[in-house]
Amino acid sequence: MIVDVGQACAQVGPAESDPVLKKVLDFKDAFWRFLRPHTIRGTALGSIALVSRALIENPNLIQWSLLFKALSGLFALVCGNGYIVGINQIYDIGIDKVNKPYLPIAAGDLSVQSAWYLVVFFAVAGLSIVGFSFGPFITSLYCLGLFLGTIYSVPPFRLKRFPVAAFLIIATVRGFLLNFGVYYATKAALGITFEWSSPVAFITTFVTFFALVIAITKDLPDVEGDRKFQISTLATKAGVKNIALLGSGLLLANYLGAIFAASYKPQAFRGSIMIPAHAILALGLIFQVSYKTLLLTPS
Numbered sequence: 001m002i003v004d005v006g007q008a009c010a011q012v013g014p015a016e017s018d019p020v021l022k023k024v025l026d027f028k029d030a031f032w033r034f035l036r037p038h039t040i041r042g043t044a045l046g047s048i049a050l051v052s053r054a055l056i057e058n059p060n061l062i063q064w065s066l067l068f069k070a071l072s073g074l075f076a077l078v079c080g081n082g083y084i085v086g087i088n089q090i091y092d093i094g095i096d097k098v099n100k101p102y103l104p105i106a107a108g109d110l111s112v113q114s115a116w117y118l119v120v121f122f123a124v125a126g127l128s129i130v131g132f133s134f135g136p137f138i139t140s141l142y143c144l145g146l147f148l149g150t151i152y153s154v155p156p157f158r159l160k161r162f163p164v165a166a167f168l169i170i171a172t173v174r175g176f177l178l179n180f181g182v183y184y185a186t187k188a189a190l191g192i193t194f195e196w197s198s199p200v201a202f203i204t205t206f207v208t209f210f211a212l213v214i215a216i217t218k219d220l221p222d223v224e225g226d227r228k229f230q231i232s233t234l235a236t237k238a239g240v241k242n243i244a245l246l247g248s249g250l251l252l253a254n255y256l257g258a259i260f261a262a263s264y265k266p267q268a269f270r271g272s273i274m275i276p277a278h279a280i281l282a283l284g285l286i287f288q289v290s291y292k293t294l295l296l297t298p299s
Contacts, residue, residue, distance in 0.1 A: 030104035034118065035078075036085040042174070043081050046207060047074055047182045053200060054186040061190045069189055072129050077178070079126030080142060084149030084173070086119040088160075091153045098225030134185050141181045145173050163234045167215030174215075175208025198268035202261055209254045217247035248289045255282040 051070060055062055089096060089105050096106035104110035123146060130142045148169045151157035159165040183204075187194045219226060219233040220243060226236050235243045255278045262274035 026109065030109040031118070033102065033104045034086060034089065034110055034115065035082050039081050039085055040078055043077050043178065044074065046178055047077055049203065050179055050182040050200070051186050053203065054183055054190065057197070058190055058192060061192070066189055069133060070186075072133055073182075073185060076126045076129040076134075076142070077182075079122040079129070080145055080149075083119050083122040083126065083146060084152075086115060086122065087150060088153040090115050090119065091155070091158070095222070095225045095229050095231065098228060099222040135188065138181060138185050138188070141177055141184075145177050145181075148173050161231055163232060163237065166233070167212060170215035170218075171208055171212040173211075175211035176204060179204040179207050198261075198265055202258070202269070206254060206258060209250070209257075213247050213251045213254070216250070217243060220244060245289070245293075248285060252282055252285055255279075255285065 089103055090112060093105055093112070096103045101107060105112060105115055126146075127139070127142065131139045134142075152160050152166065152169050159169060179200075183200055184194050216234055219235045220240050222233070223235050223240060225231075226233050234246075238246075258278040259275050259282075262269040262271040262278075
C-alpha cells in the first residue's frame with residue numbers, strides 16, 4: 001500500500017499539485033500558440049540575415065553598444081508579428097474552429113478579451129520601441145505594416161476575402177517591408193547612408209517572391225472552412241491541385257532566378273555556393289512535386 005501511494009504521488013507533477021502554476025503553464029502554452037511560432041522563426045531568420053549582410057559589408061563599424069538596439073529592434077518585429085497574427089485570430093474564430101482548431105482562441109484556451117489585451121500590448125510596445133530608437137522613416141514603415149495587417153483581417157475591409165489583395169499584402173509585409181526595413185535600419189544604426197547593393201537587392205527580391213508563394217499556397221489546407229464562411233481564396237476558386245502546382249512553379253522560378261543571378265553577376269555573388277545550393281533545392285522541389293502528383297494520379 002505504501003508503494004502504491006508513493007507511485008501515485010510520483011505521477012502527480014508540480015503543475016497538477018499547484019493550480020496557480022498550472023494556470024501559468026497553460027497560459028504560456030496558449031500564448032506561444034497565439035504567436036504562431038513559425039512566423040516568428042521566419043521573421044527572426046530574415047532579420048538576422050539582413051543584419052549580418054550589413055555587418056559583413058562594414059566590419060569596421062561593428063560595436064557592442066549596438067547589440068541592445070539590435071535586440072530591441074528584433075523584439076519590435078516580434079511584437080509587430082504578434083499583432084498581425086493575433087488580430088487575424090480574433091476575427092477568424094469561426095473559420096479557425098474548422099481549419100485550425102488547435103489555435104488558442106478557437107480551442108477555448110485563450111479568451112477574446114485576453115487576446116485583445118495582447119494585441120494592444122504588441123502594437124503599443126512595438127511602436128514605442130521603433131519610434132524612440134529608429135527614427136521617423138522606419139516608424140512609418142512599421143506603421144504601414146501594422147495598417148496592412150489590420151485591413152487584411154478587420155471588417156469592413158477584411159481584404160483576406162479577396163485573393164489578389166490578400167497575397168499582395170502578405171508579400172509586401174513579409175517580403176519587402178521586413179527585408180528593406182531591417183537593412184535600412186541597420187545601415188542607419190551604423191551611420192551609413194542606405195544604398196542598394198546586388199546581394200541585398202537579391203535577398204529582398206528572393207524573399208518577397210518566396211513570401212508571394214507562401215501567400216498563394218497558405219490556404220490550401222483551409223479550403224473547407226473558407227468555403228463554409230465564404231472566404232474567396234485562390235484555392236477555393238481554382239482548386240487545391242492547380243494552386244499547388246502554381247505555387248511550386250513560382251518557387252521553382254525563384255530558385256532558377258537565383259542560379260541566373262549568380263551566373264550573370266559572378267563578381268557580386270558566390271556562384272560556387274549559390275548555384276549548386278539552389279540547383280539542389282530546385283531538383284528536390286521537382287522530385288517532390290512529381291512524386292506527389294504520381295500519388296494523386298488514379299491508377
